[in-house]
Amino acid sequence: MAENTMLGGKVRALRRRESMTQGQLAERLGISPSYLNLIENNRRPLTAPMLIKLAQLFELDLSTFGTGGDASIVSDLREAFGDPLFDNHGVTTGDLKELAASSPVLAKAVLALYRAYRDTRESAETLSERLEGGGGVEATRLPTEEVSDLIQRHMNHFPTLEDAADEVRAGGRLDTDDVYRSLVRYLEKEHGVEVRLLHVADERKAMRRYDREARRLSLSELLPPRSRRFQLAHQIGLLSASDTIDRLLEGESGLSTPESRALARVAMANYFAAALLMPYGPFFEAARAERYDIELLAHRFGTSFEQVCHRLTTLRRPGAEGVPFHFLRIDIAGNISKRFSGSGIRFARFNGACPRWAVHTAFLTPGMIRVQLSRMTDGTRYFCVARTVRNDRGGYHAPHSMLSVSIGCEARFARELVYSDGVDVESNEALVPVGVTCRLCEHHDCEQRVFPPMQHPLRIDENMRGVSFFGPTPKR
Incomplete structure (x- = not known):
């Protein structure tokens, strides 16, 4: 009632x-x-x-x-x-x-108003920096945010793109033992597109460039084999599934700018590429059989750690659903560049994320898998896996950027993951208390708190100090 x-x-x-x-x-x-x-x-x-x-x-x-x-x-x-x-x-x-x-x-109107307020405030700060000679970029409603919302609304599952990828795979008779050559042949036979591999001296900036008039696709030699395959599959998506992508995005009112729509097409082509390289049925069965071992799946399907993580979040087909995962990618400064919540976990939209999340601590052990059993302030438990990924596109003098990606689920699904072996997922002692952001978190004893919680006023006693400056003042 x-x-x-x-x-x-x-x-x-x-x-x-x-x-x-x-x-x-x-x-x-x-x-x-x-x-x-x-x-x-x-x-x-x-x-x-x-x-x-x-x-x-x-x-x-x-x-x-x-x-x-x-x-x-x-x-x-x-x-x-x-x-x-x-x-x-x-x-x-x-x-x-x-x-x-x-x-x-x-x-929703209140949220839109607050978002406009934030954008205006950031614009004012940017203008101030410019007047002081600091330069800056005009703050706007970012296309990345609108595309993230689109993916979230569809729970990162697009059946029409899955079907389109299956049709290409069947019609092109892709050879699983030599996917690269199969994709090259498909582009040449079905679309009359020539694929060339360029030396770094010929093309230093673009990793992939498609010339419509010449019907030529150029790939940089800096791309590792797995990335070359993915870029080929991406281009096939733009050529073979273009109408499908257009129909899918037709009714999406949340894409307010041409830039948002262009970025959404890129995201849908990426989805198609993943579905082509990691077809739903075989990938779903392999994921369950290998207990979602990301590195093993990457080797089997010739893809990267991050690509497998993305694909695992798309397993939402009725009757063949995988573990509901969330996905997060950040840079070393903590900026969130990709996010999706299939597990129900909430991500910050206007503030920085909790530094206790494993996706942050993964930077302490580059290249190593880190697992974390955590508890949000509402009591929900999550089991997360995180690892850094490195951009190795370049030679000795090229800068190498590092990102951290994390995939996770509610703790009740943890036993389905190989990463839970040896972890007592029922233990309260192993739980790491985390929050969405400091302002919303009620874990007062957090030594990494940088803002006071909104639920409690800030009280300062100059003669006392807790584990955090913004935590509760210890009783005398």
């Missing part, structure tokens, strides 16, 4: 979306306008029969009335209201949950 009484806002939002009055909707539902008014104001429960009527009337899935979307909105609202700007307003998590449940449209 209590759960249903929080659905009034969703009913009101649906009614307004269809430009219906309360009287019109009430008549369709067979109830009085006054009773509908009570439902929309959460003063009467939304019964199961009425839920079914609403779903039929608006041609919706019943999952529309679930709480999954609310949880995501509440998480984003908590992060936004964690800004010190709101410290004196006393906004509670309960207030944010009520807003998300009663008026999700308004909640």
Whole structure:
């Protein structure tokens, strides 16, 4: 009963979306306008029969009335209201949950407003840096953010691209023992494209360059074999599955700029490439048989550690679903360049991530697998695997950048992963307390805290010091 009484806002939002009055909707539902008014104001429960009527009337899935979307909105609202700007307003998590449940449209508008505020503030800071001679880049709503949201909405699973990759694989009769030559032959036979490998002296900047007029694809010799295969598969995706990608992106209103749409096409072509090199059925069976051993799967399919991690997050086919993973990639400064949550974990959208996550500590042991059993502030346990990956595209004088990637799942799935061998996943002592960001984290005794939590005011006693400057002051 209590759960249903929080659905009034969703009913009101649906009614307004269809430009219906309360009287019109009430008549369709067979109830009085006054009773509908009570439902929309959460003063009467939304019964199961009425839920079914609403779903039929608006041609919706019943999952529309679930709480999954609310949880995501509440998480984003908590992060936004964690800004010190709101410290004196006393906004509670309960207030944010009520807003998300009663008026999700308004909640999204608040997030859009806060995002605009952040962009404006960053623009002002950039302008200040420019006036001081510091240069800078204009702050905008980044295309990377919009594409990340697109992937999250689809839970990183695109069946039409899977089908398109299977068709190419079957029609091209790709030789699993010599994938590179098979892809080269396919491009030449099906698209009349010549593939050339260029020396670094001929092409120092572009790793892949496609000349439409000459029908020529050039790859740099700096690309390792696994990357050459992936770039070939990517180009095949752009040529063979272009219409499929366009149809997929057609109705995506979240892509607000040409740059976002261009980046989304690149992301979809990458998805196609992964599906072509690691076909769903064989890859799914191998992943389960080898207990998600990332390095072993990389060797078997001729791909990289990071590519396998990406592919593991896409295993969402009904009846053949893999472990629901999340994925995160950061640089050594802690900037998040890729993120996806299939496990339910929340990532920071406006702030830095928790430094206790294994994805950060992986930089301490480059090239080595690190595992972590962690607990979020809401009590949810996660099992994560992290490792650094190095960009080895270059010679002796070329700079080598290093990134860290992490893949993880809820701890209840940990035993399905080879990395849990020897780890007591039920142990409380092994748990590392982590949070989304410092402002939202309630682990007060964290020695790595750099901001006070939004739930508790900052109290300073000059005569006392805890494990963290922003932690609670120890009792005398």
